[in-house]
Amino acid sequence: MATIVKISLKPGKDEAVRRFHPWIFSGAINKVYGNIAEGDVVEVYSNRDEYLATGHYQIGSIAIRIFSFNKENPDINFWKSKLAAAYHLREVLGLTDNINTNVYRLVHAEGDGLPGLIIDFYNGTAVIQSHSIGMHYAKPLIVDALKEIYQDKLNAVYDKSSETLPKMAKIDCNDGYLFGAAATKEVLENGHAFFVDWEGGQKTGFFIDQRDNRKLLSEYAKEKKIVNTFCYSGGFSVYALKAGAEMVHSVDSSKKAIELTEKNLLLGNFNSSQHQSFAEDTMDFLKNTNETYDIVVLDPPAYAKHNDAKHNAIQGYKRLNALAMSKINKGGILFTFSCSQVINRQLFNATITAAAIESGRQIKILHQLSQPADHPVNIYHPEGEYLKGLVLYID
Numbered sequence: 001m002a003t004i005v006k007i008s009l010k011p012g013k014d015e016a017v018r019r020f021h022p023w024i025f026s027g028a029i030n031k032v033y034g035n036i037a038e039g040d041v042v043e044v045y046s047n048r049d050e051y052l053a054t055g056h057y058q059i060g061s062i063a064i065r066i067f068s069f070n071k072e073n074p075d076i077n078f079w080k081s082k083l084a085a086a087y088h089l090r091e092v093l094g095l096t097d098n099i100n101t102n103v104y105r106l107v108h109a110e111g112d113g114l115p116g117l118i119i120d121f122y123n124g125t126a127v128i129q130s131h132s133i134g135m136h137y138a139k140p141l142i143v144d145a146l147k148e149i150y151q152d153k154l155n156a157v158y159d160k161s162s163e164t165l166p167k168m169a170k171i172d173c174n175d176g177y178l179f180g181a182a183a184t185k186e187v188l189e190n191g192h193a194f195f196v197d198w199e200g201g202q203k204t205g206f207f208i209d210q211r212d213n214r215k216l217l218s219e220y221a222k223e224k225k226i227v228n229t230f231c232y233s234g235g236f237s238v239y240a241l242k243a244g245a246e247m248v249h250s251v252d253s254s255k256k257a258i259e260l261t262e263k264n265l266l267l268g269n270f271n272s273s274q275h276q277s278f279a280e281d282t283m284d285f286l287k288n289t290n291e292t293y294d295i296v297v298l299d300p301p302a303y304a305k306h307n308d309a310k311h312n313a314i315q316g317y318k319r320l321n322a323l324a325m326s327k328i329n330k331g332g333i334l335f336t337f338s339c340s341q342v343i344n345r346q347l348f349n350a351t352i353t354a355a356a357i358e359s360g361r362q363i364k365i366l367h368q369l370s371q372p373a374d375h376p377v378n379i380y381h382p383e384g385e386y387l388k389g390l391v392l393y394i395d
Contacts, residue, residue, distance in 0.1 A: 005042045005057070006033040007064070014046045017053055017066070020380040022115050024055070024064035038169045039133030041074055056116065056134025059168050065115035065132055079138070079145040086112045086119075087149050093373050103187040103196070104374045105208050110384050111376040117142075120204040122196050123187040124155035127204040128178070133169045136161060143178050156180035158198055160205075175199070186267070190215055192238050193267040197260060202232060209371045209387050210235055210299065213335070216367065216391070217297065218243035220333055224294035227251060227327075229282040234261030236297045236335075241270045249293075251278045251285045286323045294332045296324045302340040310342055314351050317343075321355035325363070328394045337369070337389040348388045356392075367391035 009017070013028035030047060038059050044052045044066070054074070055066035072078055086107050090096050095104040106126065107119040116132030119142075126146050130136040143157050157179040165173055187194050189211055198205030214235050221243040228236040231250040240248050250261045258279045265275055278285055282300070298320060303313035321336055328334060338348045345368075356363045369389030371377075377384040 003034075004054070005036045005040050006045060007031070007036075007042050007057075008033070008045045008047060008049070009052070011047045014052055017044065020069060022055070022066040022110050022113070022378070022381055023062045024053075024066065025061055026063040029063060038166070039137045041134065043071065056132055058132055058134065058166060060166065065134070067114055074138070074141075076141050076144055079141045080148060082112075082114060083107070083119075083142070083145045083149055086114075089376070090374055095374060099188075100191045101189050101211075103189055103194075103206060103208060106374075108375045108384075110378045110381045113378070118204065119146075120198075120206075120208060122198060122205065123184060124153065125182045125185075125198070126150075126154060126157045127198045128157060128159050128161065129164050129204055130159075130161040130173075131164050131166075133166065133171060136165055136171060136173065139178065147179065154180070155183045158182070160198060189235075190239075192242060193264070194233065194235070194238070195260065195263050195267060196233075200256070201260065202257075207232060207235060207299075209339075209375050210337075212372045213337075213369050213389060214239040216369070217295070217335060220295060221245040225291075225329075226295040226297070227291070227293045228297045228299075229285070229324075230298070230300045231261055231277075232257045232299075234264045236299070237261060237275065238264055238268050238270075240295075241265070241274060242268060245274070248275045249278060249291070250275065251280055251282055253279065253281045255279045283320060283323065286327055289327070292327050292329050294329050296328055296332070296334050298324055298334070298336040300337070300339075303338070303343075307342050313340055313343060314347070317348070317351045318355045318358070321352055322358040325355065325359035325361055325394055330395060332394045333366070334392040334394055335369075335389065336392065337387065339387050341383065341386040343388070345385070345388045349390065352390055352392070362395040364393040364395075365390055366393050 008030045009028050010030040040057045042057045043054050053066040054068045055064045102123040106121050107117050116135040118129040120127045159178050160175050162173045162175045196205040218239045221240040223246050225247050226240050226245050227249040229251045231252045237248045237250045258277045303316045371387040
């Protein structure tokens with residue numbers, strides 16, 4: 001067993017840990033017993049020398065990310081237990097042996113008690129993203145645990161952490177396969193075929209978190225004229241066309257994203273006359289188009305990743321939504337989202353309300369949306385709810 005560094009907290013700074021919150025901030029630390037480096041496993045004690053938790057140390061405001069509130073050795077057996085628990089939840093959700101859906105999130109960081117770790121499963125390939133150095137160092141054990149849990153259902157493990165690891169640590173990390181080779185890059189989601197580019201695409205390759213919301217869109221799409229903005233690989237577009245949309249426009253500023261969209265439309269064998277792609281900035285497209293739509297989908301990237309960007313993000317969401325509302329036909333629908341973690345649901349709803357007032361339209365909320373169940377929110381870590389969405393009826 002590797003040496004585990006002991007850390008004690010200042011008096012009164014153990015309350016959040018006792019409530020099972022998985023973060024300890026640097027200002028709460030009283031004393032470090034020994035030498036410590038980023039990524040080290042640490043045991044946390046109160047100022048009265050009571051054991052509290054075990055986690056990974058990192059440089060920055062969040063100094064410790066807790067992965068266990070029990071005193072244990074994070075060896076292969078620990079990782080098997082943790083990943084087996086995550087797998088079991090996906091079994092309960094009906095995702096692990098689903099003939100219509102073979103893409104899902106296996107590990108959702110704090111939501112699965114593993115801060116700093118994301119694992120997405122794509123039809124036989126597990127894609128890992130480490131957001132902490134501690135999880136980066138644990139990858140060999142994680143891979144071994146995945147192989148044991150999935151057995152012959154696992155063809156490959158791909159590491160895509162080069163852009164997500166903390167830059168201050170100056171760790172040399174290159175993306176690549178840690179095990180095996182992908183048998184296919186095609187997946188099924190609710191019976192819809194998609195090509196997933198986890199090597200060159202955004203995030204881990206596909207926005208799995210919109211699965212339920214794409215399905216909801218399909219319930220409104222029949223015979224409708226729809227624009228899917230920030231479309232990435234065309235998820236909402238594919239669902240809309242399969243559901244019988246009259247016409248779909250897909251918009252993204254990235255030419256590579258539009259190429260992925262076109263590839264996925266070919267997989268679905270859709271009539272090309274029903275779809276058109278635009279490699280344009282969404283705001284520019286909406287400002288310049290003379291078209292109006294029955295349904296508009298707004299799924300922008302995170303406008304604010306830190307609190308200091310919150311104000312500008314709010315103004316950006318307001319302008320975008322007000323503009324979209326002006327392009328929706330009477331009796332139409334807006335699907336609007338924010339994945340900015342620092343914009344909570346109350347603030348997002350208030351921002352969309354401000355956009356509605358500016359539009360002058362009569363607007364009703366039909367649905368309040370979130371991330372799906374394979375992106376669970378730890379009840380002790382409400383910050384894990386990042387995806388907010390509203391479905392609005394625009395009169």
